[in-house]
Amino acid sequence: MSGFIGHAVYAALAVEQAERRGADFAPLARRHWASFLAGSYLGCDIQTMPEAICADTGREVGYGTVSLERSPITGGAVRPYRFRFGDETYTPRQIYDLFYGRSHLVFGWNAAERTWTLPWDHLAEYCALVWHDAAELFGPSDRPRAYVLGWIAHVVSDTMIKSVRPGVELHLLDGKYTPKNRPVQDLFAFHAIGREELGLDWPALIDAIADTSVEAVQAHAMRVALPRGRLAVAYPDPWLPQRHDLLLAVMAENRRYFRIWSRHEYDLLQLRETADGWECHEDLTRATGGLTYAEMMRAAEQAGLRRAIGQIATAIVDVWEQVDRLHRWQSNAGRG
Numbered sequence: 001m002s003g004f005i006g007h008a009v010y011a012a013l014a015v016e017q018a019e020r021r022g023a024d025f026a027p028l029a030r031r032h033w034a035s036f037l038a039g040s041y042l043g044c045d046i047q048t049m050p051e052a053i054c055a056d057t058g059r060e061v062g063y064g065t066v067s068l069e070r071s072p073i074t075g076g077a078v079r080p081y082r083f084r085f086g087d088e089t090y091t092p093r094q095i096y097d098l099f100y101g102r103s104h105l106v107f108g109w110n111a112a113e114r115t116w117t118l119p120w121d122h123l124a125e126y127c128a129l130v131w132h133d134a135a136e137l138f139g140p141s142d143r144p145r146a147y148v149l150g151w152i153a154h155v156v157s158d159t160m161i162k163s164v165r166p167g168v169e170l171h172l173l174d175g176k177y178t179p180k181n182r183p184v185q186d187l188f189a190f191h192a193i194g195r196e197e198l199g200l201d202w203p204a205l206i207d208a209i210a211d212t213s214v215e216a217v218q219a220h221a222m223r224v225a226l227p228r229g230r231l232a233v234a235y236p237d238p239w240l241p242q243r244h245d246l247l248l249a250v251m252a253e254n255r256r257y258f259r260i261w262s263r264h265e266y267d268l269l270q271l272r273e274t275a276d277g278w279e280c281h282e283d284l285t286r287a288t289g290g291l292t293y294a295e296m297m298r299a300a301e302q303a304g305l306r307r308a309i310g311q312i313a314t315a316i317v318d319v320w321e322q323v324d325r326l327h328r329w330q331s332n333a334g335r336g
């Protein structure tokens with residue numbers, strides 16, 4: 001899953017694992033839970049904005065860069081959404097091209113900047129520099145560090161679920177992560193893991209995340225700021241300070257639309273009680289090719305979805321620990 005529900009579940013499970021390992025950074029995530037989870041989604045997915053405007057109702061619809069032919073509200077026409085900043089306007093695609101690779105680092109760079117793709121085996125080192133700068137340049141609060149932990153969780157889990165990196169064994173219905181199995185993954189993550197296993201209060205969480213402050217450390221981590229700190233020393237390129245204010249405005253827009261979009265996703269994932277037990281929204285049944293909710297949960301169990309999600313959480317904690325180790329090492333080397 002690569003939506004908010006999936007990323008929140010990966011990140012929350014990773015914190016539980018980190019606590020079991022006794023990692024001393026784990027309490028940080030708990031202390032700033034909303035910012036941590038905001039980092040695990042909005043820390044990367046800067047295209048969290050409307051895709052279009054419903055022509056009849058004037059309401060914002062869709063999710064940035066996912067093309068929309070008709071309004072999901074009326075079935076009627078849509079007009080494109082544009083993000084306004086100063087005298088300029090941007091389509092979600094333009095925002096994506098400018099910033100997506102910079103937040104995801106190891107994939108997703110636009111064609112002209114692909115050369116900046118960070119090799120996977122440099123990711124922990126890069127994150128350790130950001131981890132250091134988060135305290136040094138963005139402290140004294142440790143909230144930016146909690147946000148950075150969330151951001152790392154997103155990069156790792158996105159990389160795995162999108163098969164940029166191996167490590168997730170999953171064949172659910174027709175593959176690892178497909179339009180057909182996505183509703184199964186989302187429903188399972190939302191109900192079985194989020195609600196039942198982790199006890200998450202989704203509506204409260206959505207509001208808390210939407211209410212979090214924009215974290216300037218994100219622009220630093222994306223190198224969309226004046227180059228400074230340890231990150232700039234180790235990675236002198238490709239900084240883009242001239243887009244800093246635009247990115248801050250985008251991050252605020254991400255939070256605004258996150259509330260609207262996530263409430264929509266929340267509604268879509270609700271179950272209703274029928275004579276045959278719990279049933280999900282018909283749109284989700286249609287996307288899976290006609291499966292009932294019970295059949296979806298059976299498919300999830302047979303495919304070992306819980307185990308696969310656990311593998312992703314483990315990979316996140318492994319990277320967090322590597323970052324922590326490298327950071328200690330970098331700091332000692334700096335003193336020597």
Ligand SMILES: [Zn+2]
Pocket residue numbers: 002044045104154158
């Ligand atoms: Zn992403």
